[in-house]
Amino acid sequence: QFAQKNGYRFFMEKEIYEQSDVVSDCMLGRVKNNSINFDEIDESILDGINEIKICACGTSYHASMAATYLFERLSKVKCNVEVASEFRYKEPLLTNDTLFIVVSQSGETADTLEALKMAKNAGLKTLVICNVDNSSMTRVADATILTRAGIEKGVASTKAFSTQAIVLWMLSLYFAKIKNSISHDLIKKEINAIIQVPKVLIVENKLHEKTRRLSKRYLHGHGFFFIGRDVFYPLAIEGALKLKEISYLHAEGYPAGEMKHGPIALADPELFTIALMPKNTLYDKVKSNVEELSARDSTICSISPLEFELSDDFIKTNDRDHYMLEFFEMLVVLQLLSMEISIRLGNDVDMPRNLAKSVTVE
Ligand code: G6P
Numbered sequence: 001q002f003a004q005k006n007g008y009r010f011f012m013e014k015e016i017y018e019q020s021d022v023v024s025d026c027m028l029g030r031v032k033n034n035s036i037n038f039d040e041i042d043e044s045i046l047d048g049i050n051e052i053k054i055c056a057c058g059t060s061y062h063a064s065m066a067a068t069y070l071f072e073r074l075s076k077v078k079c080n081v082e083v084a085s086e087f088r089y090k091e092p093l094l095t096n097d098t099l100f101i102v103v104s105q106s107g108e109t110a111d112t113l114e115a116l117k118m119a120k121n122a123g124l125k126t127l128v129i130c131n132v133d134n135s136s137m138t139r140v141a142d143a144t145i146l147t148r149a150g151i152e153k154g155v156a157s158t159k160a161f162s163t164q165a166i167v168l169w170m171l172s173l174y175f176a177k178i179k180n181s182i183s184h185d186l187i188k189k190e191i192n193a194i195i196q197v198p199k200v201l202i203v204e205n206k207l208h209e210k211t212r213r214l215s216k217r218y219l220h221g222h223g224f225f226f227i228g229r230d231v232f233y234p235l236a237i238e239g240a241l242k243l244k245e246i247s248y249l250h251a252e253g254y255p256a257g258e259m260k261h262g263p264i265a266l267a268d269p270e271l272f273t274i275a276l277m278p279k280n281t282l283y284d285k286v287k288s289n290v291e292e293l294s295a296r297d298s299t300i301c302s303i304s305p306l307e308f309e310l311s312d313d314f315i316k317t318n319d320r321d322h323y324m325l326e327f328f329e330m331l332v333v334l335q336l337l338s339m340e341i342s343i344r345l346g347n348d349v350d351m352p353r354n355l356a357k358s359v360t361v362e
Contacts (some may be wrong), residue, residue, distance in 0.1 A: 002283050008352050009349075011350045012339055012349050012350055013155040015159045016159070016336065016339070019158065019159045019201040020203075020264065023162055026172070027194070027272065028169060031191060031194060031195060034188050036171075036177065037171075037176065038145060040088055044301035045178075046077075046179065048097055049077070049099045051078045051079070051099070052101060053080055054082070054103060055087050055101075055119075056081070057105060057109050057112055057359070060104050060164060062238040063126070063165045064235035065081050065275055066163075066327070067081070067103075070231070074176045074181070075173075075175035075179060076181035077175060082345070083111075084109070086114040088114055094123075095120060099124070100124040102129070102141070104135075104169075104303050104361045105130070105131045107128065107136055108358050109138050112145075112288050116137055117140055120141070121238065121283060128141035128145070129147060130146060131146065131148075131149045155350060155355050155356070156242055156339075158335050161213050162328065165327070165328070166197055169190075170194060174196075189322075190304070190322075193237055207336070209225075215270075219341065221299070222270045223272060223273045223276060224249060225252055226239040226240040226243075226251060226254070227256040227276065227286075228256055228275075231327055232281065232286075233256070235327055236276055237336070239276075239334035239337075239338070240251060245338075247345055247347065249341070252283075255291045256275070256286045259289055264292060267296035267298040268296070269299050271318065275301065275303065277304035278305075280320070281318070299313075301313050301314070302317065303315045305326070315337075
């Protein structure tokens with residue numbers, strides 16, 4: 001029955017709409033009594049650990065990138081991330097005070113699997129965050145956290161990303177608890193936000209309709225820049241990847257503050273800027289970055305709870321009191337927008353050209 005579209009036009013659409021439910025499943029038993037627990041791992045996982053290194057590919061890499069902000073901000077553990085295919089051949093220095101995490105929907109991606117084996121052979125503690133039980137990575141890693149997204153059919157990953165993001169956010173708080181790195185009040189505040197995520201992921205009709213209407217304005221042009229700061233930078237890259245994957249339009253995700261160091265030279269009305277402007281993180285900074293682009297005549301589509309007078313198009317998100325809630329809501333907007341553009345272009349949303357769901361060869 002999982003192979004049915006249940007009235008949705010594409011599996012991708014169905015999977016976008018499923019996100020609220022699968023994220024609830026993913027939180028089940030892990031969030032309780034103002035505390036985060038993972039029965040599948042032990043608190044000793046952080047013994048002797050001074051650093052976290054994450055490796056992944058594709059969309060899983062973007063979820064991992066967002067996690068580096070959370071592990072440092074909440075767990076207070078040094079954290080960096082690398083694309084698995086780069087990591088493998090750079091002759092990385094591996095020390096056993098590093099917890100090595102791989103993130104993968106399939107658990108089979110060749111480069112990520114090899115990176116995991118390298119770390120394991122070097123004697124590092126390893127953890128895989130994965131959607132497929134009994135996959136190759138779960139058999140190699142010391143510990144596994146399953147993301148419980150259910151089978152994902154669309155090649156453009158959606159619900160796998162949201163469940164990875166919630167696991168990584170929960171994990172950063174679990175580590176914060178073990179390390180006592182932030183106050184109980186702050187942990188409570190974070191958990192209070194976490195439990196609201198399923199609600200935030202419910203697709204509002206009005207929002208979907210808005211992306212459908214807007215999609216026809218964005219079928220041409222010479223490129224898209226998705227921009228954001230903080231965790232909205234990895235989200236911007238993910239938004240750009242979604243568009244590339246299924247629309248075959250040129251899109252780049254960029255840190256908003258970096259535009260002035262080169263990319264702004266491309267600005268003209270045919271350059272579309274999709275600006276992630278959350279209320280709760282660096283709003284004024286992003287705003288001034290977008291103003292610079294607008295002054296150079298780039299066409300601006302802002303995604304924000306706050307109206308921005310210079311935007312040509314505006315997707316209004318709900319007023320939330322935590323930046324990660326804005327992150328999940330904007331994720332849905334970006335997924336819908338790329339899907340609607342792809343549909344309007346007449347593409348096969350679920351089976352984009354040249355791409356495979358799982359890349360098991362190098
Ligand atoms: C392929 C898929 C992507 C996915 C990437 C990593 O390129 O098309 O959607 O993000 O592999 O896959 P993984 O299963 O390791 O998350």
